Amino acid sequence: ETGVTQSPTHLIKTRGQQVTLRCSSQSGHNTVSWYQQALGQGPQFIFQYYREEENGRGNFPPRFSGLQFPNYSSELNVNALELDDSALYLCASSPRLVPAYNEQFFGPGTRLTVL
Amino acid sequence: ELKVEQNPLFLSMQEGKNYTIYCNYSTTSDRLYWYRQDPGKSLESLFVLLSNGAVKQEGRLMASLDTKARLSTLHITAAVHDLSATYFCAVDWEYGNKLVFGAGTILRVKS
Numbered sequence: 001e002t003g004v005t006q007s008p009t010h011l012i013k014t015r016g017q018q019v020t021l022r023c024s025s026q027s028g029h030n031t032v033s034w035y036q037q038a039l040g041q042g043p044q045f046i047f048q049y050y051r052e053e054e055n056g057r058g059n060f061p062p063r064f065s066g067l068q069f070p071n072y073s074s075e076l077n078v079n080a081l082e083l084d085d086s087a088l089y090l091c092a093s094s095p096r097l098v099p100a101y102n103e104q105f106f107g108p109g110t111r112l113t114v115l
Numbered sequence: 116e117l118k119v120e121q122n123p124l125f126l127s128m129q130e131g132k133n134y135t136i137y138c139n140y141s142t143t144s145d146r147l148y149w150y151r152q153d154p155g156k157s158l159e160s161l162f163v164l165l166s167n168g169a170v171k172q173e174g175r176l177m178a179s180l181d182t183k184a185r186l187s188t189l190h191i192t193a194a195v196h197d198l199s200a201t202y203f204c205a206v207d208w209e210y211g212n213k214l215v216f217g218a219g220t221i222l223r224v225k226s
Contacts, residue, residue, distance in 0.1 A: 042203050042216030056213050094212045104212045106158045
């Protein structure tokens with residue numbers, strides 16, 4: 001059983017460009033959450049996808065958007081990149097969305113640098 | 116809005132000493148997590164605390180949860196250099212794995 005994987009590992013973009021980050025959830029997991037971790041800060045919740053639908057969003061502007069595919073992999077898209085978007089982007093998957101506790105597993109992250 | 120506060124934000128310890136990291140949160144929740152992060156790496160799950168009074172221990176680390184006080188502690192016993200890392204607590208505010216993290220505590224253990 002493979003864990004959560006993310007691609008690419010590192011990425012450099014310039015202001016105003018668009019970027020797509022990818023996440024493959026752990027086998028059997030249908031819920032994917034994305035987090036942004038700026039340097040020296042704790043991760044911040046961006047949004048969550050459950051069975052291909054957005055299921056909750058943090059305090060991020062609409063230029064942050066996402067998708068989840070039938071195989072439960074997910075993409076995070078950021079338009080009109082700003083310098084402050086430079087961060088480590090983490091995705092996490094969990095097996096199902098029910099009130100009972102389900103452990104969430106984090107991927108290795110994608111380091112995005114915006115110049 | 117749920118707020119999670121950790122203190123101290125930076126902790127420099129001598130090997131062999133004990134210390135406690137505190138995590139306060141502002142809204143009722145009985146799901147609290149502790150993570151470790153090494154520089155440039157992702158999050159490593161340390162403890163999951165799911166009820167009032169929960170206590171878990173792994174090696175030199177012990178975590179506890181007091182939901183009435185909205186407080187969790189991470190106690191370090193006889194610190195060793197390998198424990199140097201950044202430690203985060205996080206609260207699951209909707210019971211749906213949408214975590215709110217504290218700012219982190221940078222721990223440096225000096226020999």
